[in-house]
Amino acid sequence: MRKGLVFASIAALGIAGTANAESSFDYSFVELGYVNTDLDDFNVDGDGFELRGSLEVTGNVHVFAKYTDLDFDFNIDTNTIEIGAGYAWPLSPNLDVIGTLSYLRAEVDVPGARDFDDDGFGVGVGLRGRPLDNVELTAGLQHVDLDDSGDDTIFAVGGRYFFTRAFAAGVDVTFNDDGTAWYVGGRWSFGQ
Numbered sequence: 001m002r003k004g005l006v007f008a009s010i011a012a013l014g015i016a017g018t019a020n021a022e023s024s025f026d027y028s029f030v031e032l033g034y035v036n037t038d039l040d041d042f043n044v045d046g047d048g049f050e051l052r053g054s055l056e057v058t059g060n061v062h063v064f065a066k067y068t069d070l071d072f073d074f075n076i077d078t079n080t081i082e083i084g085a086g087y088a089w090p091l092s093p094n095l096d097v098i099g100t101l102s103y104l105r106a107e108v109d110v111p112g113a114r115d116f117d118d119d120g121f122g123v124g125v126g127l128r129g130r131p132l133d134n135v136e137l138t139a140g141l142q143h144v145d146l147d148d149s150g151d152d153t154i155f156a157v158g159g160r161y162f163f164t165r166a167f168a169a170g171v172d173v174t175f176n177d178d179g180t181a182w183y184v185g186g187r188w189s190f191g192q
Helices: 002-011
Strands: 029-039 044-056 061-072 076-092 095-109 116-132 135-146 150-162 167-176 179-189
Touching (some): 029 061, 095 135
């Protein structure tokens, strides 16, 4: 169950994206949202919040950070931090391929038991597309390898609706071997 809680909290992080062209997407933003996670094998549910941020360093390179805090059944608490960098390869003005590399740290607090923490790395690849001017869709895979909990692959899909150039609301769904996580939140973009 400990492994399931660790990977469920990481799955809640989700996945956020020609080599010489600059991306037309905004990679400078802050997001805050609600997360709900179901661990299928253990019949345990959790919910909480997630804070995400990304900063465009160049037209193709960005750095990002995510913090997720979840409360599960039986007073089990988890928090996860992910810090990394990504590169966007524009395939067209409305479609980027994104590669990411990140460091992850997860902590699980179980009442009456020894707390557990673990760290490791994640590597991901995804697509970020804009089928309409105010709609953005994402899909991706992230492989996570933690020192004590092993490894897992996470599949994520999501979408954002932009009310203005700076503000969007969105939803993400992530799937892994242990369960499913849903994210609903708002984004403030401050780059382009």
